[in-house]
Amino acid sequence: MPQTKGERLLVAPADENEGVREGQHVRPLAFATSTKQSAMWAAASGDFDPIHYDQGYAVRQKLPGVIVNGRLKLALLARLVASIAGRRGTVRRLSARHAAMDAVGEDLTACALVKRVHGAGVDRVAELEIWIENPRGERSTVGSATVSFGRSR
Amino acid sequence: MLTPEMKARIGRLVNVQVTTIDERLVSQYLEALDERDPVWRDGDAAAAAGYARVPVHCGLLTTMQIEGGSPSGHMPEQQHLAGAVDGGGEWEFLLPVYVGDVVVATRELVGVKEREGKLGPMIVNTFEVTYRNQRSEVLAKGRWSTIRYAPDQR
Numbered sequence: 001m002p003q004t005k006g007e008r009l010l011v012a013p014a015d016e017n018e019g020v021r022e023g024q025h026v027r028p029l030a031f032a033t034s035t036k037q038s039a040m041w042a043a044a045s046g047d048f049d050p051i052h053y054d055q056g057y058a059v060r061q062k063l064p065g066v067i068v069n070g071r072l073k074l075a076l077l078a079r080l081v082a083s084i085a086g087r088r089g090t091v092r093r094l095s096a097r098h099a100a101m102d103a104v105g106e107d108l109t110a111c112a113l114v115k116r117v118h119g120a121g122v123d124r125v126a127e128l129e130i131w132i133e134n135p136r137g138e139r140s141t142v143g144s145a146t147v148s149f150g151r152s153r
Numbered sequence: 154m155l156t157p158e159m160k161a162r163i164g165r166l167v168n169v170q171v172t173t174i175d176e177r178l179v180s181q182y183l184e185a186l187d188e189r190d191p192v193w194r195d196g197d198a199a200a201a202a203g204y205a206r207v208p209v210h211c212g213l214l215t216t217m218q219i220e221g222g223s224p225s226g227h228m229p230e231q232q233h234l235a236g237a238v239d240g241g242g243e244w245e246f247l248l249p250v251y252v253g254d255v256v257v258a259t260r261e262l263v264g265v266k267e268r269e270g271k272l273g274p275m276i277v278n279t280f281e282v283t284y285r286n287q288r289s290e291v292l293a294k295g296r297w298s299t300i301r302y303a304p305d306q307r
Contacts, residue, residue, distance in 0.1 A: 031186075031187070037185070040181075040184060040185040041185045043181055043185070044181040044182045044184070044185035044186075044216070045182075045185070045216040045217050045218060046216060046217045046218025046219075046222055047216070047217040047218070047222075047223065049223065049237065051237075051238075060304060061235065061236045061304045062236065062272065062273075062304045063236075067238075069239070070238065070239030070240075070241065071215060071216060071217060071239060072185075074212070074215055074241070075182075075185075075186055075212040075215065075216070076186065078210065078211055078212030078215070079186050079188055079210070079212060082210060082211060082212070083190075087190075087192050087198075087201075087202035087203075088202055088203055090211075090246065090249065091211045091246055092245065092246055093243070093244065093245050093246070094211065094212075094215075094243070094244050094246070095241075095242065095243035095244070096241045096242070096243075097240070097241040098238075098239060098240065098241045101238070141241070143241070151203070151249070
């Protein structure tokens with residue numbers, strides 16, 4: 001199954017439910033951050049805090065420089081998790097804690113590990129460990145998620 | 154650092170935000186994430202996936218604009234704490250959201266505490282947000298924290 005940029009990242013057979021197994025590392029989602037992307041996220045999210053695009057302001061706030069918006073990192077994880085749920089599934093829960101700041105301009109990677117799968121058919125549920133990894137190999141945002149492979153409506 | 158005025162807000166409503174989820178909002182969100190799966194934008198793709206209408210990506214609900222912007226604008230007793238960073242949180246998604254829905258987000262402050270960390274003395278605010286649609290159905294619930302600090306005290 002082709003895995004082009006922007007499409008579902010998890011290679012799955014025709015039956016999406018069968019493609020997710022405990023212990024499986026999901027194909028990660030690479031994402032390049034930049035000042036332009038920060039501006040796009042600010043417009044999309046409504047968060048115009050200058051610490052995410054104004055270097056001078058960020059330094060005055062005693063930060064190392066402009067930092068990637070934490071909600072953007074959460075959204076990247078949501079994007080990955082939704083792709084695991086598939087078009088007929090749903091994201092039930094998403095949690096994330098920011099362990100470190102990431103600099104705008106760095107390439108980040110959203111990652112997931114399938115910890116547990118239970119239920120069957122449309123009631124099949126997967127528990128995931130999720131994280132954002134930066135170029136230094138640090139897990140700068142860590143969390144978990146639950147996806148269901150069926151929908152109530 | 155923690156003042157009686159800050160504590161007095163615990164358990165109280167911070168703000169309510171009403172947002173119509175329109176195509177422009179959704180498109181900006183998807184573009185910012187470079188998310189190109191047509192199920193989030195195209196009616197035919199959504200129908201093929203079993204949706205009655207175009208569904209909204211769950212991540213959009215967690216954006217600040219759905220809650221009414223940064224809470225700092227609604228909490229004057231913390232205005233002097235110019236620094237703010239996201240502390241993370243947890244969201245539970247209960248019902249699907251569709252393009253055209255009206256989302257009402259109710260944000261409440263549930264905790265305020267003082268901590269010492271990399272940014273110096275900090276105030277950690279914890280919020281609970283309930284998201285409802287135009288039929289007052291609960292779409293999602295969130296609980297998240299923000300860290301406020303005074304840069305000149307670091």
